[in-house]
Amino acid sequence: MKIQEKIIKDEILEKLELGNFYKILNQNIFPLLNEEEQTFVKELEDFCLELAPKIDREKDVYVLFPKLGEHGYIQRMNKYKDFTPYGMKYEVLLGTILSICDPQLDLARLASGILCGNPTYQHGETSEISKVQADLMEGKGVGCIMITEPERGSDAVNMTTICEKADDGVIFNGEKVFTTNGPKADYFIGYGVYDVKDPRGTMVQAMFKK
Ligand SMILES: Cc1cc2nc3c(=O)[nH]c(=O)nc-3n(C[C@H](O)[C@H](O)[C@H](O)COP(=O)(O)OP(=O)(O)OC[C@H]3O[C@@H](n4cnc5c(N)ncnc54)[C@H](O)[C@@H]3O)c2cc1C
Secondary structure, eight states: OOOOOOOSOHHHHTTOSHHHHHHHHHHHHGGGOOHHHHHHHHHHHHHHHHHGGGOOTTSOGGGGHHHHHHTTOSOSSSOOTTOOSOSHHHHHHHHHHHHHHOHHHHHHHIIIIIIITHHHHHSOOOHHHHHHHHHHHTTSSOEEEEOOOTTTTTOTTSOOOEEEEETTEEEEEOOOOOOTTGGGOSEEEEEEESOTTSTTTSEEEEEEEO
16 A cells, blocks of 8 residues: 655646735635725735744744734734724734644634623723733733533523622632633633523623733
8 A cells, every 4th residue: 555645747837826815815805895895905915924934833822912912913803003994804914824824823823802892892992901901902811712611512591600799799600611811810800690590691791810
């Protein structure tokens, strides 16, 4: 038996490079995009083409977070500083283009910038929340979201993490699993319930520091 390790010829292999993937993507999506959106795509692809050769796959993706932060690429759903354009369409374009460059980096930034970052745009502008938001958006801090629990999995609205009111806030007690960025995170969005018999009616969301 001959064991064949290589199944793609060199002349094809050399064409499987990021620039060509982006050319194919652009041919397909540009007819759907206006001028501003096309400019955003081209700038982001240029950023990725410059970044890709410098990625050290031996290192955690988090070392690349500040580079994303410098260009406002931790997320593009909400407005942060002067990073425009922004909105859901730009966030989808960001996810599409960055995940072709480095899928692991894209999932990590999505968990940090969107799943953990979104609540910082929804709950007022206190100095504490603004500090967390800046840490996340600039890629200096890492965020995550804690929903999934053992024995629950997809049944994410029937949580067993119990919340109890205390004088200075709320105490969360429970166990979470499958938390993207969890081991490295500085900020944790956590979900729990006051009453396990009425999880939908008593759910609490809070942010924790490491
Ligand atoms: C890439 C990735 C990143 C993730 N990041 C996070 C994160 O950051 N934070 C977080 O909290 N979680 C995260 N998760 C976890 C994710 O939320 C769980 O994987 C999800 O909730 C599924 O749970 P489970 O794997 O235990 O599957 P299970 O719930 O055990 O489901 C197993 C199978 O049973 C099926 N099934 C489940 N319930 C039913 C039902 N009622 N009826 C019929 N079929 C059913 C499912 O479709 C599936 O095929 C992540 C998962 C992935 C894949």
